[in-house]
Amino acid sequence: MRPSARIQAAIEVIDTVLTEESIPADTILTHYFRNRRYIGSQDRKNIAELVYQTLRHKIILDALWQHIPPKRPTTSGRTLMITGLSYLQQLDIESIAALFSGDAYGPPFLTEQEQTCLEKLKTISVAQLTEAEQHNIQGWQLEELKADYGDDMLSLLTALNQQAPFDLRVNSLSTTRLTVQKRLEQEEITAHPGQYSPTALRLTDRRPLGKHPLWIDGSIEVQDEGSQLIAHLVAAKPGQSVWDYCAGAGGKTLAIAALMLNQGRLIATDVVDWRLQRSRERFKRAGVHNVECHVLNETTTKWVKRGHGKFDRVLIDVPCSGSGTWRRNPDLKWRLQESGFHELLAIQASILEKAAKLVKPGGRLVYSTCSLFRSENQSQIDKFLAQHPEFSLLPITTVWQEVLPGPCPTIETTLQLRPDQHHVDGFFVCVMERQRN
Known part of the structure; x- marks a missing residue:
């Protein structure tokens, strides 16, 4: 898939997440890929990363967009993606416009209004946002964490905005951690023993394992x-x-x-x-x-x-x-x-x-x-x-x-x-x- 097509796929998933408030994001993403089996594994990985990076930072992205002077489009998957490409990935307007170029399967051209919004977005300082928005959480959540962790809260909030690791639990009823680790290494899938759990393996890279023989025969489960x-x-x-x-x-x-x-x-x-x-x-x-x-x-x-x-x-x-x-x-x-x-x-x-x-x-x-x-x-x-x-x-x-x-x-x-x-x-x-x- 072209980068623009991945962008459009991520926008579609995010729009569904925003609309279907009772369905978890991971379920929506799984259904999206299940209905589009033609999407390759690497493209799925890149789309998922785009979706989760945007959703993890939705509060601050939404706040930045809302600080643009009047006559801006309503917040949507598209506006969150545009804001994320500018704020999170630090792309300039020309680079973003190249991704919103109206290609087949890609997002439509940036409108004149959106280009104006992007220009204004570059002038907004994060300091203009509330403390909670800057930390990418709701106000009441910030107060809870402040009371619980004090100055230690900042380290915690930073970690919560990062990508989560990918852990497996080895089924000790049927195999051993070392056996699974060696089997994965034969397939050039690098995994290391967990720090605490004797049944944990942590993969260095996310992999779709739903059709892997180790998954099918019950040797592994995905579990933090x-x-x-x-x-x-x-x-x-x-x-x-x-x-x-x-x-x-x-x-x-x-x-x-x-x-x-x-x-x-x-x-x-x-x-x-x-x-x-x-x-x-x-x-x-x-x-x-x-x-x-x-x-x-x-x-x-x-x-x-x-x-x-x-x-x-x-x-x-x-x-x-x-x-x-x-x-x-x-x-x-x-x-x-x-x-x-x-x-x-x-x-x-x-x-x-x-x-x-x-x-x-x-x-x-x-x-x-x-x-x-x-x-x-x-x-x-x-x-x-x-x-x-x-x-x-x-x-x-x-x-x-x-x-x-x-x-x-x-x-x-x-x-x-x-x-x-x-x-x-x-x-x-x-x-x-x-x-x-």
Whole structure:
């Protein structure tokens, strides 16, 4: 594809993301490519990079565009792309015009109005924007992060505007990390062992692996190393009873099943049936056969109650802001409003209450989020423990030493992973133990 055609493809994807507010950007991009199988792998990679670079910086790009004096086109995929080419890639007007030259499959010519806007854009200083816009987040998000991290916030925000790494989890039920690494190297795909997880491989370059034999036979899954660590810290043992309460599409469930060696009872539940349907396909491909999938709804209340006090491990990876995954899910950054955020806090507290009842005496309740906000993390745990003296925190360093090689990256009681410090997505995890009778 010509560069102009890639630009047009990226604009089309971004326009869909802006329109379909309930569909994640990665899903939209996947559907776009699935319906255009003629697009080659290198072109797909370049288009995806254009899309994600633009979406990661949407707030500042939109703010710059809005600062252009009146008579500018409404914000769209096209205006975001034009602004991004100017601000992010530092292209001059002539270079941008060459990409918007009306070629077949490329974007239409720059209008006279757009050229005027580009000229004015070059005169706008970032200093004219609000502090939140400069950091490419919403105002309420900035205040949350300031309160939580202080001066350390700048390093975190810089990392969140970068491209996320590409990690694999090796399925230890069927193969080893070294075997997979050597297999990939034979195909000139460079991968290095993860820094913390013994099942993680990090690729130096993004590759489409959906049709790779290692994917088809269940030897690998795409999963951030931080997410893998949560599964390890559940510390589930073969033969135990384990409940993944908010299983979603089953990424952590898969990892837990492998650590249990397919032995014991592992329940995966979610409120959305299609997520569980997707997880069933993944379990089959990976050779996992000790998982029961159930949808949580009004009709399953009695069934859930029968599980009270019977599980060795209960993982609740609760719905959250997703702020720790903004690098790979940039649309979450500007879609979530403050009112919706407070609704999430109430949902998290409710799930904590319900899931805690499933833990047997001496069992463990593992709470996790893919969030960087303290209000979703430590604050939730502090409130829960104040109301539930039958639970106590296990130092995360103790649990780490039980199940993971190498030193724990924190000396705190709980673990907050950060993209700038740990080079994984932002995850929070803590482990609580129910006192024995």
